[in-house]
Amino acid sequence: MSTPSEPGLTEVVGERRHLTNLAYRMLGSLVEAEDAVQETYARWYAMSRPRQDAVEAPGAWLTTVATRVCLDLLGSARVRRERYVGAWIPEPLPDRREWVGGPSGGGGAESADPADRITLDESVNMAFLVVLESMTPAERVAFVLHDVFRYPFAEVAEMVGRTPAACRQLATSARRRISTAQAPVTPVGRSVGTPVPAVPAAGQAALVRRFKEAWEAKDIEALVGLLDPEATMTADGGGLVGTVLRPVDGGERIARYLIHIADKAPGLTLLERTVNGRPGLVAQHAGVTVTVAAFGLTDGRVARIWAVRNPEKLRPWTEYGPN
Known part of the structure; x- marks a missing residue:
């Protein structure tokens, strides 16, 4: 041994x-x-x-x-x-610094959670x-x-x-x-690159915040204004939870669908969190993370939404509470 x-x-x-x-x-x-x-x-x-x-x-x-x-x-x-069953979306990555109970850093043993190593x-x-x-x-x-x-x-x-x-x-x-x-990538090199800043780009974060506020207020006009007219939303439930099985296309259709979700799930809490290094949203119901949404932003509007609802893909998001 x-x-x-x-x-x-x-x-x-x-x-x-x-x-x-x-x-x-x-x-x-x-x-x-x-x-x-x-x-x-x-x-x-x-x-x-x-x-x-x-x-x-x-x-x-x-x-x-x-x-x-x-x-x-x-x-x-x-x-x-x-x-x-339905669309398959890559598993979303959290930034543990934004969650209570995240890694404390320092020279201790490396976390057993692979999410902490990405x-x-x-x-x-x-x-x-x-x-x-x-x-x-x-x-x-x-x-x-x-x-x-x-x-x-x-x-x-x-x-x-x-x-x-x-x-x-x-x-x-x-x-x-x-x-x-049109998905650019910055090479990370043998050392696996430089982590993104703790505070995401202000413009991206501000747009996601306005989107969150419009969704919370069920303001369909505001949502439509923040969405690109040709926007697409894809959801991944894996057949384990209810969600749309095909992409929702068009800013107005997406806005109406989001309002429908808010009506069906009263008490839904939306949190601004970094998802795969970019500003995103986490939806919690009764304190349990039920959806992690990543955004693709173009010309000051939301062009893509990837909503992961498959609970098996949300395990890295369920172990810690929000700050």
């Missing part, structure tokens, strides 16, 4: 945050990301001590294994999501993750490794078992999808 005194153990354990960041961007699911990381470490510790010692760069070995595990999971996930930057905003869902597993992995985490194509090729030229072509195809969707 490994002990803290064994050479290289600190390096191996220290890779968990990087692997979790990598896996979440590849999979769009905290649960699946943690499963991938757990499987990666299981394979490491299943090796004999001489085989571990023979690995020149444990971090590179772990990243390669995690990448291949993610590729396998992406293939099976596509099949599962074809059978998913660096919040542009590569986890919901619009970007949704575009990643449109890619093939190979495109997504090649793009995340090269364009997001800045691995050279020669290293990407070794991780995915393809030629550098093939990986370059996959990343190019992925960039076309990003460009078509």
Whole structure:
């Protein structure tokens, strides 16, 4: 059994945050990301001590294994999501600093919750993750490794078992999808980038606040004015809770639907919270988080709403109370 005194153990354990960041961007699911990381470490510790010692760069070995595990999971996930009830939206990420009971920081042991290990930057905003869902597993992995985490194509090729030229072509195809969707991403590099500021961009936060206030007041005219006329709202209930199974298109239709929700759920509390590094809203009923909404904003209006209601995807949001 490994002990803290064994050479290289600190390096191996220290890779968990990087692997979790990598896996979440590849999979769009905290649960699946943690499963991938757990499987990666299981394979490491299943090796004999001489085989571990023979690995020149444990971090590179772990990243390669995690990448291949993610590729396998992406293939099976596509099949599962074809059978998913309604729309499938990536699992939303909280910013624990906004919740009572969040991590205190400092040099203590790393949290067991994978959500606490995800660096919040542009590569986890919901619009970007949704575009990643449109890619093939190979495109997504090649793009995340090269364009997001800045691995050279020669290293990407070794991780995915393809030629550098093939990986370059996959990343190019992925960039076309990003460009078509107009979902920019800032590369985060090997160190997984720079966290977003504690206070979100003032303009984005102000727009979401006005949206919240209009929804609370059931002011349909104000909501319509804040929504792009071509706005789209997508909800994810996973068949476990009631919600629309198809996207709601058009600013006025969305506004009317939101008022309908408010009428059906008296006592709904709306909280302004950071969702995947951007200003968002959390809806609570009787103190329980029932919906997490991420927003795509364009030209001073709300153009996209992603409302996650599947309780299995809201677990990271249910453990702490609001400040």
